[in-house]
Amino acid sequence: MSGTSLNGSLKSNSTSENSLFSLNKKVYSNLLLQKSSYYYANDEIDENNESDVPLPHGLSLNNLSTEHLPTLSRVNSHSPSPLTFKSTRDYSRLMNESTVKDSKFVFVLVGLPAVGKSAVSSQLIQFLRNNPATHSLRCTSFNAGKVRRKMSYRNLGMRSMQLANNSSDDLFSPKNTEKKEKYARITLDKLIKELDSDICDVAIFDATNSQVQRRKFVFSEISSYNQDIHSNFSIIPIVLQITCDDQSFVKFNIHNKTFNEDYFDKPYHYAIADFARRLKNYCSQFTPFSKNEFALLVDSFDTKGLNSGLFAYNIINSGLVSTTSINSRHLPANCSDKVMEMIMLAEYFVEHYASLFGSSYIERVKDFFSEQKQNHLKLGSLDYFSSLSAVLDENYFIELQEILEKNLGK
Ligand SMILES: Nc1ncnc2c1ncn2[C@@H]1O[C@H](COP(=O)(O)OP(=O)(O)O)[C@@H](O)[C@H]1O
Numbered sequence: 001m002s003g004t005s006l007n008g009s010l011k012s013n014s015t016s017e018n019s020l021f022s023l024n025k026k027v028y029s030n031l032l033l034q035k036s037s038y039y040y041a042n043d044e045i046d047e048n049n050e051s052d053v054p055l056p057h058g059l060s061l062n063n064l065s066t067e068h069l070p071t072l073s074r075v076n077s078h079s080p081s082p083l084t085f086k087s088t089r090d091y092s093r094l095m096n097e098s099t100v101k102d103s104k105f106v107f108v109l110v111g112l113p114a115v116g117k118s119a120v121s122s123q124l125i126q127f128l129r130n131n132p133a134t135h136s137l138r139c140t141s142f143n144a145g146k147v148r149r150k151m152s153y154r155n156l157g158m159r160s161m162q163l164a165n166n167s168s169d170d171l172f173s174p175k176n177t178e179k180k181e182k183y184a185r186i187t188l189d190k191l192i193k194e195l196d197s198d199i200c201d202v203a204i205f206d207a208t209n210s211q212v213q214r215r216k217f218v219f220s221e222i223s224s225y226n227q228d229i230h231s232n233f234s235i236i237p238i239v240l241q242i243t244c245d246d247q248s249f250v251k252f253n254i255h256n257k258t259f260n261e262d263y264f265d266k267p268y269h270y271a272i273a274d275f276a277r278r279l280k281n282y283c284s285q286f287t288p289f290s291k292n293e294f295a296l297l298v299d300s301f302d303t304k305g306l307n308s309g310l311f312a313y314n315i316i317n318s319g320l321v322s323t324t325s326i327n328s329r330h331l332p333a334n335c336s337d338k339v340m341e342m343i344m345l346a347e348y349f350v351e352h353y354a355s356l357f358g359s360s361y362i363e364r365v366k367d368f369f370s371e372q373k374q375n376h377l378k379l380g381s382l383d384y385f386s387s388l389s390a391v392l393d394e395n396y397f398i399e400l401q402e403i404l405e406k407n408l409g410k
């Protein structure tokens with residue numbers, strides 16, 4: 001980050017204290033005036049830059065088979081082994097032979113900012129790519145934050161960094177929810193188009209999707225797509241909720257957030273404080289995805305005569321907490337092997353998340369803090385610790401918890 005000078009002290013050349021996501025009328029009116037297809041057609045948004053996450057030592061996902069999937073085999077005792085997906089071409093051929101539409105998958109992420117949604121998306125893609133059953137599937141993450149950042153730059157360039165920041169035009173303030181929704185809609189629109197045009201097989205909708213209203217919108221878009229006779233595929237929605245309430249994890253994650261494009265010209269301390277404020281705003285509006293919401297969605301799907309199925313999984317504190325009891329599954333009528341195999345793998349990923357990816361992440365968090373504690377004591381070393389502890393202190397987390405509870409009690 002440019003806020004860090006070469007000698008390691010935390011200085012910034014930036015004169016502006018604004019943030020990129022501050023709303024600007026020009027960006028917003030462009031969103032309203034121009035259709036999202038403009039951005040796609042002009043190749044403004046490229047989400048296909050997933051970097052491979054290294055696999056934990058000693059683990060080979062290639063060795064996955066039904067034998068290692070105790071929970072999963074119980075739901076599909078007749079599934080073929082080894083797990084094999086037909087290629088899209090095979091499925092297109094089969095489609096001509098029957099009226100049943102081939103399936104595509106959407107993982108709808110839910111979770112507060114900085115809980116690890118984008119990290120888990122990359123890991124899920126890596127997991128599916130490394131599995132023989134799914135390695136040929138084209139998996140893409142569609143990140144609403146990236147779309148927002150790219151569109152802001154495209155419209156304003158460096159000027160986007162010079163806008164005066166004031167709390168009244170903070171995109172993440174509750175009163176601007178509707179404005180933020182535009183970016184999510186554009187992202188979802190792109191995602192559905194790529195599935196329908198067979199550019200992608202497994203899409204991850206990477207946004208906080210933190211409000212019931214937003215999720216209703218997402219599911220209604222998916223069911224409208226599934227109901228449309230002109231749609232080429234049937235989309236199976238899989239909710240993946242990521243929760244993180246461990247203070248060290250949250251601090252480490254926010255630290256890493258300060259290096260993204262929202263803050264590239266901002267002082268480190270400013271970025272931490274700004275993200276802390278963003279998180280508070282989100283907590284005041286957040287409703288976790290619950291079993292109750294799941295049941296209501298299933299009912300609404302059933303009333304519409306939709307049989308695409310619905311699944312919901314949770315990863316809490318990097319897999320340290322078991323989520324088996326809160327995960328939910330509503331199988332579609334006539335569940336195909338393809339759908340069953342994907343669900344089995346999704347469940348395997350969630351149930352074994354800690355050993356697959358969580359433990360190496362936790363090691364990184366520990367190393368980070370022990371290094372920071374040492375640096376904090378050394379004169380002239382890179383000291384992130386002071387800002388992290390000053391902003392994200394015990395009181396901050398107490399306040400965050402109170403805001404969350406107050407919102408849930410509404
Ligand atoms: N489960 C995880 N595995 C690996 N890295 C993680 C994980 N959770 C968080 N991180 C780290 O924290 C940073 C912020 O997390 P991110 O995935 O961007 O959160 P979110 O998408 O929920 O806002 C990531 O860039 C990564 O360095």
Ligand SMILES: O=P(O)(O)OC[C@H]1O[C@@](CO)(OP(=O)(O)O)[C@@H](O)[C@@H]1O
Nearest residue numbers: 113144145146148184207208209210
């Ligand atoms: O519209 P929602 O669902 O809040 O999600 C998108 C927002 O989430 C955020 C939350 O911080 O994602 P990200 O950190 O991945 O960039 C914002 O950038 C982005 O605008």
